[in-house]
Amino acid sequence: MGDAIFAPLEQALSEYMEPACIERVAQAYAFAREAHEGQLRVSGEPYITHPVAVAGILADLRLDEKTIIAALLHDVIEDTPTARDQIAAEYGDEVAHLVDGVSKLDQIRFKSKAEQQAANFRKMMMAMVEDVRVILIKLADRLHNMRTLGVMRPDKRRRIARETLEIYTPIAQRLGLNSLRHELEDLGFQAMHPLRYRVLEAAVRKARGNRREVMQKIEDAFNARLAEEGIRAEVQAREKRLYSIYRKMVQKHLPFEEVFDVFAVRIVVENVDTAYRVLGVAHNLYKPLPGRFKDYVAIPKANGYQSLHTVLFGPHGIPLEVQIRTREMHQFAESGIAAHWLYKATGDASSTTQARAREWLRELLEIQRQAGNPQEFLESVKVDLFPDEVYVFTPMGEIMELPRGATPVDFAYAVHTGVGNTCVACKIDRQFAPLSSTLHNGQTVEIITAPGATPNPNWLSFVVTARARTHIRGFLKGMREEEAVQLGRRLLDKALNQFGSELARIPPERLSACVAEYHHASLDELYREVGLGNRLASLVAHWLTAEGEARGGESRNGAHPPLVLSGAEGMVVSFAKCCHPLPGDEVVGFASTGRGIVVHRRQCKNTAELASQPEKWLPVEWAAEVSGEYQAEIGINAKNLRGGLARMAGAIAELSADIDDVRFDDRDHNVTVITFLVRVRDRIHLAHIMRRLKREPGILKVWRT
Structure with a gap:
């Protein structure tokens, strides 16, 4: 044709396409040049240079004649209302369908005009299901736009780069277009983080x-x-x-x-x-x-x-x-x-890549049928494009990659172990959110820390990364061992009291001999084993005192001094989930191997089952002043009234108690049994809550389970 703009494309096509096909492509170029006559790109170049460049990218991939023609015409429909019919008449329905599938697809803008943009994205994906060449043209279109992004404002460059990295590069990867994906990623990185x-x-x-x-x-x-x-x-x-x-x-x-x-x-x-x-x-x-x-x-x-x-x-x-x-x-x-x-x-159309891509496209159709609206479809496809990872941002805009299902606690440990260990709260997209929230692609996560804060054992129930789990367990293990040593020292001291002695009066050589007798490396290790319930304090005290040997009967039958519970014992003293003891309840302690002391209410049904091991029981009592909060279960029979649950939760919150869990057991259509697991200070605090609940309309009965 002798046209300087078309010549490079013509040269590329001549390497694999028949002259008759190239002639038809040249006719399409003339059609597109006429349609875009007088139009300029932001850079000042004639607009026709863009569709020719897109066609050139696809020619490098050795795509067929119809795809190249559709690439040349992909912006024509927006400028000429009757162009679709003209294209169908000139180049056939197949080309017209490809052009229609690509056109009128604005760039996907996240968190602005969400419904409209999601609908556009859905249109593109559905067109791709019908003919995957639609997305090939769109990806080539995006690649050329990324190559010429320098003329845009910095904020627009970053927005387009983010769209590219979040949507288009994963689609390219899913379709196996690695050469195209690599260039999109590098251009996106350059535009998103120019300094880096x-x-x-x-x-x-x-x-x-x-x-x-x-x-x-x-x-x-x-x-x-x-x-x-x-x-x-x-x-x-x-x-x-x-x-x-x-x-x-x-x-x-x-x-x-x-x-x-x-x-x-x-x-x-x-x-x-x-x-x-x-x-x-x-x-x-x-x-x-x-x-x-x-x-x-x-x-x-x-x-x-x-x-x-x-x-x-x-x-x-x-x-x-x-x-x-x-x-x-x-x-x-x-x-x-x-x-x-x-x-x-x-005739080789059975390649693995082709089969895998077609299978994914069929899955897209299923997602489309089940999605309630375009936004839901967009989110579903985004998750599908990132099957194994979620990408979230730090407040400074840095990308963090985490496994699917990750939480803010996983994010905190990914940033730094110190951030994870002192994490107390988080913000997701500038809004406070629970630490157990599941993170999604594109969210910005901010971790709030506090000096002196420590990991919560409950975190282990929802973190998914090995890094977070390992650091939490390591910290808790160290903390638990330290607490076990302190508890073991207290228990041994109290056990010695019954023999008229105390730790301060035991000679150091006697303590060393006891450590050797029990095959421990140090005295602290002996205390830890006592604190964890692996060794009985009374037996160790019996060995330590010469009097204990002579008064063995009294040591077994005499009154042990009780262990006083103040609420500051840490993890080696735990409270049984079967009966939820509270300050003010009559309680007993059971030395459980590896768990330390487990405290039960005296009337708990499980104490009868443990009666066969009397040597592991020890007396415990509450201190005059007890700190902390303790779990208690409240059972409620309530009529099924609108807003009833909200009123009950409000009544509990009114008395400064937190709700840890709610369970329902429908008796019939009129009455429901509800069980609240709440955190209270003591029996008196619980009694106030129960009295307050009884005053709510529709509540028939309230009891402590």
């Missing part, structure tokens, strides 16, 4: 010099060894991409030097058998890291990606990532579902 991008780029450039020699050495070593084995293969040593380095730094809290020390080698071979042979060669050349081998050939990823992955100890102990794949696998790894059209002429 520049700093990282400079660091990579500075570190690249001496690394180039190492990479060449690795490449030469592989080529030499493969030649010895008579294996034909293409070996390419390469650096990690900037966005990949950045994500690893954020996720693993690593400095740049540790991440950039990871080199990657890709080896492309002729067939699967050779791929496994090359794996053996690689493991002989450099030692593999245990547990780092992944066979995605036998078990492909969700998007159909296939490759053998292994990590080796490279030269100088440098970690070396190796990917081994066949030529066809490499084509699909780079082009994903787009490669389907390259192989279409041969």
Whole structure:
């Protein structure tokens, strides 16, 4: 055609397309140029340069004639109302459908015009289900927009970059379009965090010099060894991409030097058998890291990606990532579902990538049917695009990657162990929220800490990350052992009282002999075992005192001095869930192996079952002044009145008590049995709450369970 704008596209198409097809593409270009006559992009260039660039990106993926024509015409319908009919008449219904599917899809803006934007997103995804080429055109459209994003305002650049990283790159990944995804990620990173991008780029450039020699050495070593084995293969040593380095730094809290020390080698071979042979060669050349081998050939990823992955100890102990794949696998790894059209002429439409993508698209239809509205559909698809992770932001805008189901406590420990240990509250999107809340993609999480705060054992019931669970357990274990030592010392001192002695009067050598007798490493370890109930204080006291030996009968039958409960005993004194003892109740203690002292109400039915172990019982009593809050259960028979539950909860809150749990047991249509688990100070506080509840309308009976 001799047109300077069209010439590069024509050249790219000539590499794989018949002249007759290129002629039809040229006609579509003329149609689009006329439709966009006089229009300019923000950069000042003629608008036609954009659809031509989009078509060029798709030509690099070797897509078919109709997709290229639809890419050239994808913005025409918005400018000419009758254009759809014209396109259908000129180029057929298939092209018209592709153009219609892509057009009128505004960029997805999060948390603004949510309903409209979600509806647009749903339209795009549904069009993609009918013909996946719609999303290929849209992704190419987004890629060219990202390449020319520099002319936009900074705030608009960040918004578009965030949309790209949140929606478009995951779709590209799901469809196996890795070459396109990688460029979108790097451009998105550059626009979202320009300063971080520049700093990282400079660091990579500075570190690249001496690394180039190492990479060449690795490449030469592989080529030499493969030649010895008579294996034909293409070996390419390469650096990690900037966005990949950045994500690893954020996720693993690593400095740049540790991440950039990871080199990657890709080896492309002729067939699967050779791929496994090359794996053996690689493991002989450099030692593999245990547990780092992944066979995605036998078990492909969700998007159909296939490759053998292994990590080796490279030269100088440098970690070396190796990917081994066949030529066809490499084509699909780079082009994903787009490669389907390259192989279409041969009739091979049964590729793994194609099958996996089609399966996902069928799932989208099911989600669409079940979704109540477009926003619900958008959220469902976003979750599906991130099957294993959620991405949330710190108040400073840094991305944190967590497993699905993660909570603010997981987030706090991901930031820093100290933040997790002193966490007391959180804000999600600037609103206070429970620490047990499940985090979702795109949320901003702020952790509120307090000096002296400690982890709550209840956190273990909802955290999902190994990091959080390990640190909470470690802290509680250390705290519990310290408390067990203190309790054990108190229990032993009281047990010695019955023999007319006390710890202060026991000679140090006698204590050392006792520690040796019980095979403990230290006196504190002996105290801890007593505090945890693993050793009976009365028996240790019996051994320590010569008098105890002579007065064994009295020690068993005499009155033990009671353990006084003040509420500050910590985790080694626990209160039985079966009877929920409160200050003011008559109580008894039971030395439970590994748990310390468990306190029951004297009339608890479980005390009868434990009566066969009298040596483990010990007297306990409440101190005159008791601190803390204790759980109690209140049973209520109530009529089914509108707003009844809210009134009951309000009455409990009115008397400064917290509700930990509510259970329902429907007796019939008129009366419900409700059980509240509440936190109270003592029996008197509980009595006030019960009296207050009895005054509520519709309540027939209130009792302590």
